[in-house]
Amino acid sequence: MAPEMFAGGTDPRIDPPPCGSEFETLMGFLDYQRQTLEAKCAGLDADALASRSAPPSELSLLGLVRHLSDVERFWVRCSLMGQDDAPLYWLSDGRDSDFDFPTPDAACVQASFTAWKDEMKFSDAALCSEPLERTVLVPRHGEVSLRWILVHLIEEYSRHNGHADLLREGLDGLVGE
Numbered sequence: 001m002a003p004e005m006f007a008g009g010t011d012p013r014i015d016p017p018p019c020g021s022e023f024e025t026l027m028g029f030l031d032y033q034r035q036t037l038e039a040k041c042a043g044l045d046a047d048a049l050a051s052r053s054a055p056p057s058e059l060s061l062l063g064l065v066r067h068l069s070d071v072e073r074f075w076v077r078c079s080l081m082g083q084d085d086a087p088l089y090w091l092s093d094g095r096d097s098d099f100d101f102p103t104p105d106a107a108c109v110q111a112s113f114t115a116w117k118d119e120m121k122f123s124d125a126a127l128c129s130e131p132l133e134r135t136v137l138v139p140r141h142g143e144v145s146l147r148w149i150l151v152h153l154i155e156e157y158s159r160h161n162g163h164a165d166l167l168r169e170g171l172d173g174l175v176g177e
Contacts, residue, residue, distance in 0.1 A: 005176030007043035026150040033157030040164035048171050050104030064160050069116040071156050075149050076123040079138045
């Protein structure tokens with residue numbers, strides 16, 4: 001018998017459109033990657049979500065959710081839309097603190113997932129309001145287009161979903177995409 005791939009046994013994700021416009025395709029793949037991370041976290045309690053992979057790594061599913069909240073916030077809210085909002089989890093010295101959190105509990109998990117969903121909602125509205133050709137100047141990256149930002153977001157999620165695959169399999173044996 002093959003191991004389960006998703007909590008609940010069925011794939012909850014929606015495939016990207018196979019024949020959509022460029023924008024629909026890019027947004028479809030971004031949504032698919034977001035749904036993949038959510039599926040990897042499904043059905044786990046706070047302790048499991050905060051469980052570290054293997055020392056000295058600090059990787060955890062909860063940390064990935066927090067990290068991707070700030071990734072969306074930086075690239076869309078701050079870089080694309082020009083808002084001066086502070087990062088949610090990065091420290092003033094530029095150090096990532098996404099994987100540093102107090103003792104994991106339901107409130108910490110809820111706050112982290114709420115922040116992630118809020119950033120995704122903001123991103124979706126902002127991304128839909130601008131043309132793919134729009135460019136912005138981003139420190140350390142130079143001039144980038146909205147198209148580039150979307151591809152970068154997909155790349156970030158895809159890379160970290162590989163980590164999420166290993167983390168989830170180590171927790172309870174769920175494997176797969």
